[in-house]
Amino acid sequence: MLFNSLQFLIFFPIVLMVYYIIPDKIKYLWLLAASYYFYMCWNAKYAILILFSTAVTYLSGILLERAKHSEKDEARKIRTKKLIVAGSFILNLSILFCYKYLNFTITNLSVLLSKFHIQLHIPLFDIILPVGISFYTFQALSYTMDVYRDEIYAEKNFFRYALFVSFFPQLVAGPIERSKNLLKQLAVPKRFSFERAKEGLLLMLWGYFLKLVLADRIAIFVDTVYGDIETYGGWYLIVGTVLFAFQIYCDFSGYSTIAMGAAKILGISLMENFNAPYLSTSVGTFWRNWHISLTSWFKDYLYIPLGGSRKGKLRKYINKMIVFLVSGLWHGAQLSYVVWGGLNGLYQVIGEILQPLRDRFVCRFGINRENFSHKLLQGLFTFVLIDLSWVFFRAAGTREALRIIRSMVTARNPWIFWDGSLYTCGLDSKNFGLMIICIGILLLADVFKRRNLVVRQEILKQNYWFRCIFISAAITAVLLFGIWGPTYDAANFIYFQF
Numbered sequence: 124m125l126f127n128s129l130q131f132l133i134f135f136p137i138v139l140m141v142y143y144i145i146p147d148k149i150k151y152l153w154l155l156a157a158s159y160y161f162y163m164c165w166n167a168k169y170a171i172l173i174l175f176s177t178a179v180t181y182l183s184g185i186l187l188e189r190a191k192h193s194e195k196d197e198a199r200k201i202r203t204k205k206l207i208v209a210g211s212f213i214l215n216l217s218i219l220f221c222y223k224y225l226n227f228t229i230t231n232l233s234v235l236l237s238k239f240h241i242q243l244h245i246p247l248f249d250i251i252l253p254v255g256i257s258f259y260t261f262q263a264l265s266y267t268m269d270v271y272r273d274e275i276y277a278e279k280n281f282f283r284y285a286l287f288v289s290f291f292p293q294l295v296a297g298p299i300e301r302s303k304n305l306l307k308q309l310a311v312p313k314r315f316s317f318e319r320a321k322e323g324l325l326l327m328l329w330g331y332f333l334k335l336v337l338a339d340r341i342a343i344f345v346d347t348v349y350g351d352i353e354t355y356g357g358w359y360l361i362v363g364t365v366l367f368a369f370q371i372y373c374d375f376s377g378y379s380t381i382a383m384g385a386a387k388i389l390g391i392s393l394m395e396n397f398n399a400p401y402l403s404t405s406v407g408t409f410w411r412n413w414h415i416s417l418t419s420w421f422k423d424y425l426y427i428p429l430g431g432s433r434k435g436k437l438r439k440y441i442n443k444m445i446v447f448l449v450s451g452l453w454h455g456a457q458l459s460y461v462v463w464g465g466l467n468g469l470y471q472v473i474g475e476i477l478q479p480l481r482d483r484f485v486c487r488f489g490i491n492r493e494n495f496s497h498k499l500l501q502g503l504f505t506f507v508l509i510d511l512s513w514v515f516f517r518a519a520g521t522r523e524a525l526r527i528i529r530s531m532v533t534a535r536n537p538w539i540f541w542d543g544s545l546y547t548c549g550l551d552s553k554n555f556g557l558m559i560i561c562i563g564i565l566l567l568a569d570v571f572k573r574r575n576l577v578v579r580q581e582i583l584k585q586n587y588w589f590r591c592i593f594i595s596a597a598i599t600a601v602l603l604f605g606i607w608g609p610t611y612d613a614a615n616f617i618y619f620q621f
Contacts, residue, residue, distance in 0.1 A: 124161050124164040124165070126330075126331075126334075126378065126381045126382075126385075127331065127334055127335060130164070134157075134160075134161070135385060138153075138154075138157045139388060139389070141153055142154065142389060143314075143315045147312035148312075150312045151282065151283050151286050151309055151312070152282060154286055154290070154291075154309075154389070155282055155285055155286040155289065157291060158286060158289040158290055158291035158294060159173075159289060161291035161294065162254070162255075162289065162291070162294055162295070165254045165295075166251070166253065166254070169253040169254070172218060172222075172253055172256065173259055173288060173289055174285075175218065176215055176218065176259060176260055176263045176288065177263065177281075177284065177285045177288045177289070179211055179214045179215060179263075180211055180215070180263040180264065180266055180267050180284075180288070181278070181281055181284050181285075183207050183208065183210065183211035183267045183270070184266060184267065184270045184277035184278060184284070185277055185279070186207045187204055187207050187208070187267075187270045187271055187277060188270065188276075188277035190203045190204050190207065191204070191273070204271055207271075208267055208268065208271050211264065211267045212264060212267070215260050215263060215264055216260070216264075218256075218260070219256060219257065219260050221250075222250055222252055222253055222256060223252055223256065223257070223456050224452075224456045225248060225250065226247045226248060226250065226456070227456030227457070229243075229245050229247060230247070231458075233245070254295050255294055255295030255296060257453055258293075258294070258295060258296060258297050258299055259288055259289065259294060259295075261299050261417075261420055262287075262288060262299050262300055263288050264424070265299070265301055265302065265420060265423075265424060266284075266287070266288075266302040266306070268423075268424055269301065269302050269303060270302075274303060275302045275303050275306065275307075278302075278306060283306075283309055283310065284306070286309055287300075287302060287305055287306045287309055290305065290309070290386075290391075292381075292382040292383075292385040292386045292389075292391075292393070293379075293382045293386070293393055296375070296378045296379070296382075297378075297379060297382075297396060297414075297416050297417070298379055298382070298383075298393055298394050298395075298396040298415070298416035299416040299417055299420055300393060300394060300416070301394075304392075304393075304394060305391070305393070308390075308391050308392065309391070312390075313389065313390025313391070314390070315390075316390065318583075319387050319388060319390060320387075320388050321583055321590070322384075322387055322579060322580075322583060323383075323384040323385065323386075323387030323388035324384065324388070324594065325384070325579040325582060325583070325594070325597075326380050326381070326383050326384030326387060326579065327380070327381050327384035327385060328384075328594070328597045328598065328601065329380055329384075329568075329579070330376075330377045330378070330379075330380030330381035330382075330383075330384060331377070331381065331601050331605070332377075332561075332597070332600070332601055333373040333374075333376055333377030333380065333565070334373065334374060334377035334378070334381070335601055335605030335606055336561055336600070336601060336604045336605050336606075337369070337370075337373040337377075337558070337561045337562070337565065338370050338371075338373035338374035338377055339605070339606035340550065340554060340557070340558050340561075340606055341366045341367070341369055341370040341373070341558060342370055342374075343548075343549035343550055343554075343606075344362075344363060344366055344548050344549050344550050344555075344558075345363050345366055345367045345370055345517070346549070347548040347549040348360060348362070348363035348548055349363060349367075349517060349518070349527075352523070352526065352527055352530065355548065356530040356534075356536070357530055357531070357533070357534035357535060357536040358534045358536050358537055358539050358540070359536070359539060359544075359545075359548065360527050360530050360531050360534075361531050361534060362539075362545065363548075364510055364511075364513060364514055364517070364527070364531065365510060366558075367510075367513055367517050368401070368506070368509065368510045368513055369401075369562055369565070371513070371516070371517075372397070372400065372401065372565075373565065375396075375397075375414070376396070376397045379393075379396035379397060383395075383396075394415065394416055395415060396414060396415050396416050397412065397413060397414070397415065398411075398412040398415065398572065398573075399412060399569035399570070399572045399573045400412040400413040401502075401506060401509075401566070401569065402502060402566075402569055402570065402573055403502065403505055404498055404501035404502050404505055405474060405501065405505055406467060406470040406471050406474060406505055406508055406509065407471050407474065408505075409505060409509055410467065410471075417450070417453075421446050421449070421450055422446075425445070425446055425449065426442055426443070426446045429442045429445060429446075430442055436475075440472045440475070440476075443468050443471055443472055444465065444468045444469070444472065446468065447464040447465060447467050447468030447471075448461055448464050448465050448468065449464070450464045450467075451463050451464020451465060451467075452464065454516070457520065458520070458521050459515045459516070459518060459519075459520050459521045459524055460515070460516065462515045462521055462524070463512050463513075463515040463516045466511075466512045466515065467509075467512055470508055470512075511528070514527050514528055514531075557604060561604075
């Protein structure tokens with residue numbers, strides 16, 4: 124079930140109505156049933172995988188709690204707890220590997236062995252990737268680690284814990300919630316609040332604007348250009364790549380925002396997943412503001428256990444590269460994703476190595492780092508680096524990505540900006556202009572956000588008549604300017620494939 128489908132617009136009000144009518148003690152059971160129905164609308168049989176991951180991590184939590192209170196000596200307790208955590212990770216990651224990385228491994232192993240004249244005849248498996256498997260697997264595994272570290276209690280109620288793993292607003296594309304935040308909230312049923320409902324509705328409206336008005340409109344142009352790179356080379360690809368940066372931001376941020384809004388109406392606060400990432404002045408800052416739930420997950424459960432920055436600079440750089448290479452692989456079983464992740468890791472390593480040189484340069488020429496002009500230059504340079512890496516994310520493969528970059532570097536068709544050719548890529552001049560205006564609105568909202576001015580909260584402070592007019596106008600704008608029509612088919616969110 125998609126957030127931008129008629130099915131969800133019927134499903135969600137029913138869930139809300141029943142949730143606030145039934146007794147508090149069974150509210151979580153209703154949400155659990157609704158969450159499994161939400162997921163099973165894609166493929167009912169894959170709900171078994173969520174149930175398996177839930178059962179394994181639930182039992183691991185119970186066993187960790189028992190091991191902690193056992194009468195064994197401390198060394199044996201620690202050894203037992205580590206075995207339980209290892210078992211939980213192995214079982215969960217094995218399922219993830221089979222469904223997401225098995226064919227990738229077979230293909231690359233065959234290519235590697237062929238270099239040594241060894242033929243590997245293993246047929247590829249016809250496997251459909253379960254929606255959101257990487258998201259709910261990581262969320263369940265974080266619970267195991269949190270219980271192991273004594274950062275959260277072991278949940279005794281299986282059904283409440285099952286709701287934590289499968290909570291429908293953020294089930295298939297995050298944010299990847301921590302048990303310390305979500306599980307504790309689910310333990311306390313919420314009464315209906317008009318304040319939360321109004322804030323949640325504004326969040327959902329903003330999310331729908333990002334998805335339907337911006338992301339899906341940009342997708343038309345990007346898909347046209349990337350779908351025929353021979354015809355649309357040079358500056359077409361440059362424009363398409365810049366627009367893809369905004370497409371993926373609006374698409375993914377749109378989903379997270381709708382999820383936050385839906386959860387808010389149910390009385391649940393989900394973590395912020397994006398914080399104006401394209402206003403960042405360094406790649407490191409970008410990654411602290413992009414897909415925050417995944418970035419922090421890798422930091423807490425991979426980077427720090429690897430040693431973080433505690434074991435010298437060389438080890439720190441190696442750990443960063445490992446994290447970003449794994450992050451690339453998390454996004455997809457394809458070499459281009461690994462290159463994308465590695466490139467972002469390399470940016471940060473090189474940036475830190477060159478930091479002393481940059482500091483001396485700034486000191487030597489008396490540059491004020493707080494000046495707007497300096498920050499603007501840093502921001503533009505950061506965007507160019509990030510956008511260049513997006514080519515590997517969007518292209519069909521590494522070879523195609525390199526061809527695209529070569530075409531961009533050797534671009535010799537600037538006339539597309541004034542001869543109307545730009546409007547032959549799926550968007551006419553009016554739609555292209557509307558897209559540019561909406562990107563401006565997005566950037567303005569991000570500037571406000573960085574200055575700690577939350578627009579929705581300012582709107583909620585206004586008089587009743589103003590709020591009514593604003594919300595009515597926002598709904599009308601989404602309906603008028605969203606990508607609809609008689610042949611409209613609700614477009615999947617990009618991150619569903621991960």
